[in-house]
Amino acid sequence: xxxxxxxxxxxxxxxxxxxxxxxxxxxxxxxxxxxxxxxxxxxxxxxxxxxxxxxxxxxxxxxxxxxxxxxxxxxxxxxxxxxxxxxxxxxxxxxxxxxxxxxxxxxxxxxxxxxxxxxxxxxxxxxxxxxxxxxxxxxxxxxxxxxxxxxxxxxxxxxxxxxxxxxxxxxxxxxxxxxxxxxxxxxxxxxxxxxxxxxxxxxxxxxxxxxxxxxxxxxxxxxxxxxxxxxxxxxxxxxxxxxxxxxxxxxxxxxxxxxxxxxxxxxxxxxxxxxxxxxxxxxxxxxxxxxxxxxxxxxxxxxxxxxxxxxxx
Amino acid sequence: xxxxxxxxxxxxxxxxxxxxxxxxxxxxxxxxxxxxxxxxxxxxxxxxxxxxxxxxxxxxxxxxxxxxxxxxxxxxxxxxxxxxxxxxxxxxxxxxxxxxxxxxxxxxxxxxxxxxxxxxxxxxxxxxxxxxxxxxxxxxxxxxxxxxxxxxxxxxxxxxxxxxxxxxxxxxxxxxxxxxxxxxxxxxxxxxxxxxxxxxxxxxxxxxxxxxxxxxxxxxxxxxxxxxxxxxxxxxxxxxxxxxxxxxxxxxxxxxxxxxxxxxxxxxxxxxxxxxxxxxxxxxxxxx
Numbered sequence: 064x065x066x067x068x069x070x071x072x073x074x075x076x077x078x079x080x081x082x083x084x085x086x087x088x089x090x091x092x093x094x095x096x097x098x099x100x101x102x103x104x105x106x107x108x109x110x111x112x113x114x115x116x117x118x119x120x121x122x123x124x125x126x127x128x129x130x131x132x133x134x135x136x137x138x139x140x141x142x143x144x145x146x147x148x149x150x151x152x153x154x155x156x157x158x159x160x161x162x163x164x165x166x167x168x169x170x171x172x173x174x175x176x177x178x179x180x181x182x183x184x185x186x187x188x189x190x191x192x193x194x195x196x197x198x199x200x201x202x203x204x205x206x207x208x209x210x211x212x213x214x215x216x217x218x219x220x221x222x223x224x225x226x227x228x229x230x231x232x233x234x235x236x237x238x239x240x241x242x243x244x245x246x247x248x249x250x251x252x253x254x255x256x257x258x259x260x261x262x263x264x265x266x267x268x269x270x271x272x273x274x275x276x277x278x279x280x281x282x283x284x285x286x287x288x289x290x291x292x293x294x295x296x297x298x299x300x301x302x303x304x305x306x307x308x309x310x311x312x313x314x315x316x317x318x319x320x321x322x323x324x325x326x327x328x329x330x331x332x333x334x335x336x337x338x339x340x341x342x343x344x345x346x347x348x349x350x351x352x353x354x355x356x357x358x359x360x361x362x363x364x365x366x367x368x369x370x371x372x373x374x375x376x
Numbered sequence: 377x378x379x380x381x382x383x384x385x386x387x388x389x390x391x392x393x394x395x396x397x398x399x400x401x402x403x404x405x406x407x408x409x410x411x412x413x414x415x416x417x418x419x420x421x422x423x424x425x426x427x428x429x430x431x432x433x434x435x436x437x438x439x440x441x442x443x444x445x446x447x448x449x450x451x452x453x454x455x456x457x458x459x460x461x462x463x464x465x466x467x468x469x470x471x472x473x474x475x476x477x478x479x480x481x482x483x484x485x486x487x488x489x490x491x492x493x494x495x496x497x498x499x500x501x502x503x504x505x506x507x508x509x510x511x512x513x514x515x516x517x518x519x520x521x522x523x524x525x526x527x528x529x530x531x532x533x534x535x536x537x538x539x540x541x542x543x544x545x546x547x548x549x550x551x552x553x554x555x556x557x558x559x560x561x562x563x564x565x566x567x568x569x570x571x572x573x574x575x576x577x578x579x580x581x582x583x584x585x586x587x588x589x590x591x592x593x594x595x596x597x598x599x600x601x602x603x604x605x606x607x608x609x610x611x612x613x614x615x616x617x618x619x620x621x622x623x624x625x626x627x628x629x630x631x632x633x634x635x636x637x638x639x640x641x642x643x644x645x646x647x648x649x650x651x652x653x654x655x656x657x658x659x660x661x662x663x664x
Contacts, residue, residue, distance in 0.1 A: 120470050120473070167649055167652045167653065168652075170652050170656035171608070171652070171656060171657075173469065173470070174406075174412045174469050174470065174473060175608055177412070177470070177473060178412065178604040178605070178607065178608050179608055179648065179652065181601060181604060182601065182604060182605040182608065182644075182645045182648050183645060183649070185601045185605075185645060186642045186645035186646070189641040189642045190642065193638055193641075303597070303601070307477060307481070310474065310477075314474065342488075342489065343484075343485045343486075343488040343489045344485065344489065345485070346481050346482075346484060346485030346488065347481070347482050347485035347486055347489070348485075349478075349481055349485075350477075350478045350479065350480070350481025350482035350483075350484075350485060351478065351482055352478075353474060353475070353477060353478030353481065354460065354475055354478035354479060354482070356474075357464065357471050357474050357475040357478065358460060358463060358464075358475065361467075361471065
């Protein structure tokens with residue numbers, strides 16, 4: 064819906080505020096932390112497109128993040144390609160993988176969909192673990208941050224931050240456009256009532272598959288960014304813990320809300336940083352937060368706030 | 377040559393027995409409660425650890441552990457169902473998956489904190505030590521025992537569910553819990569007991585596995601992914617289906633280890649992809 068001429072919708076103000084905060088962030092907090100948040104936030108937003116809008120729970124999104132991270136690392140470090148090409152290659156391979164897995168996984172729905180995607184992700188994990196060029200347990204280390212377009216040096220954290228921020232905005236914009244397009248409306252219709260969408264003549268499987276590919280591709284973009292930020296691609300990026308993490312970020316922030324995954328990513332990354340020295344307690348607390356979210360507030364933080372606002376006004 | 381092949385097939389058969397036991401528990405829980413129990417692997421690990429701790433701290437041996445560990449873990453499952461899982465009954469089954477995923481993380485993390493990630497070994501009980509030479513291969517007695525017992529347990533479960541009055545209630549509850557309750561059956565209690573039984577089966581498998589594999593906090597999460605693939609391949613509709621698929625895939629894994637070892641970790645997922653392509657409902661499943 065378009066706002067009436069002259070007045071600006073509230074969500075536009077919220078986005079403007081966030082962009083200003085994003086521009087100021089590297090001066091307020093540690094830039095690497097901020098970049099980690101942005102990468103995982105894009106990952107969670109891409110995941111949310113699938114879970115929150117199409118109602119498909121993928122338990123294997125780490126496969127897309129991880130494979131893109133590895134491919135970007137390989138392209139930039141081993142083949143010596145420029146980083147733009149590395150990022151494009153990572154995103155493309157994740158989207159292709161999404162096409163392949165998605166085409167098989169959408170043949171089953173609901174709970175089976177989650178188990179199938181988990182299985183495929185586990186397969187990718189083993190392939191990465193065994194392949195000769197991935198560095199096995201060590202992962203790919205020392206991925207160089209070469210010059211962007213051959214002009215702008217990204218070795219400093221500040222220029223790298225703004226590059227990552229720009230990519231995040233690009234990814235977020237794609238998701239925003241997808242959600243607010245007729246395509247997004249059809250996705251929501253499928254989520255709410257699939258048989259009705261079928262009876263209205265929509266080719267449901269094609270819509271689901273396209274949503275899956277977009278989500279996988281953007282997860283790949285996030286993975287490529289992450290590989291450049293940390294200059295490494297590691298097994299933890301393809302591990303099923305990563306797939307669980309993105310579910311948690313989305314659930315905690317609020318699935319089906321545009322900003323929920325961002326809030327969730329911020330909180331989860333902060334929590335993990337804070338607990339980094341406590342070993343496995345991170346796993347315990349992550350699990351506990353999971354259970355609390357499912358039992359007590361299924362709408363997530365942003366979802367609860369939106370519901371509160373709706374009730375009060 | 378034949379010795380290596382039969383050795384790998386035996387390992388496959390053992391793994392298959394565990395897949396069968398675990399997917400049977402998953403199928404029973406899913407059938408009635410409509411919950412995919414992600415914590416199944418963690419509960420299997422819990423069973424193995426219960427046996428190990430019983431031996432290590434209190435000197436309680438294998439035979440008692442085989443009874444007590446499933447009881448204890450099953451009781452834990454029962455309480456968990458009553459306190460947490462029940463609240464999600466009317467919601468999308470995805471929430472049940474997420475809740476049990478959280479539980480799996482908590483359990484795994486707690487044990488990892490207490491015992492690290494290195495393995496603890498558990499001795500084979502004295503009565504089952506040694507083995508027999510079959511001429512073409514050596515058959516350790518304990519492994520034969522594992523296959524035998526898990527087949528017995530699987531068959532008994534199948535018999536109880538398909539042929540007895542209790543099983544009839546269970547099947548009726550799967551079809552229509554509200555109607556069954558109207559007939560005066562205590563359906564909520566049945567839900568708790570069924571979840572408890574499924575969890576106890578997982579713990580039982582864990583105790584059986586303790587002398588074969590290392591007892592580690594992460595032993596469950598590896599196996600549960602394979603069991604999920606087994607469930608997708610077999611379809612959760614039938615009890616026999618999950619048993620047959622579990623054993624079959626164990627053998628396929630063993631055969632792959634013989635033919636091309638590097639592929640043995642992924643072969644189950646490849647089979648899953650092929651089945652999805654050819655028969656999306658699963659080998660024994662009904663469509664939707």
